[in-house]
Amino acid sequence: MLILTRKSEESVVIGHNIEVRILGIRGDQISLGFSAPRDISIYRKEVYDAIQQENRQAAGNETNAVESMVRRLGGGQGKPDGTPA
């Protein structure tokens, strides 16, 4: 990992079109400002990690489980009140 030391109001540039600026430091919190092309998304890492984890858990081939759930809900080809179609 590249390590750079920056002061408040200083920046780093990533590639030629992404800038990260230190806007302020208060206690153990740092405010960062990002300038990046419009289509670049920027997330807090713990949020991205949580979405990754949920996607891994959701991935699979759940056709049978879904069919059985839909039957219990009375959807699909059955009747809404649970009586046989």
Place this chain on the structure above:
Amino acid sequence: MNTAETKPHATTISPYGRLVSMPIHSENIFHFPAGIPAFENVKQFLFVMRPATQPFVFMQALEPADLSFVCIDPFLVYPGYNPRISEADASFLHVEKPEDFILFSIVTVHKDARNTTCNLQAPIAINLQACVGKQVICENQNFPIRHRIWDALSRQDDAEPNVVLEGAVAAAL
């Protein structure tokens, strides 16, 4: 090939909340240039609907073929859902107006069906015109990553007929 003979079926999703006509057929491959979190290298998905599994929709990877996600229309299970799509995401998806895209929520199926949840914090947004998709993260809104859906779906049994799906594309597989 998009010839007159292979005209897409109109698929209507969700009479609750909103009505969307989705042109989807076996050749409707959606491109996910960024993949989705944890599956960043998976770039192409099909959306498959079957009468036996409605209102659920399957988001099926082209490669690897055994990778599939269960999705649901989030408006069906969370009335008042109003995620804000960031400018970055709208730009990424080439969305110019709200009608250009629809949202799905990825479902995590649990052994006990009553604990099945859907992810409202990071819906799948797809641009129907450009056939581009992305899992967008609505970071600053407090929508849950795990929203239980059983009760909402059970309640709808007493309501009007469930989601209307015409022209199911089971043939896509």
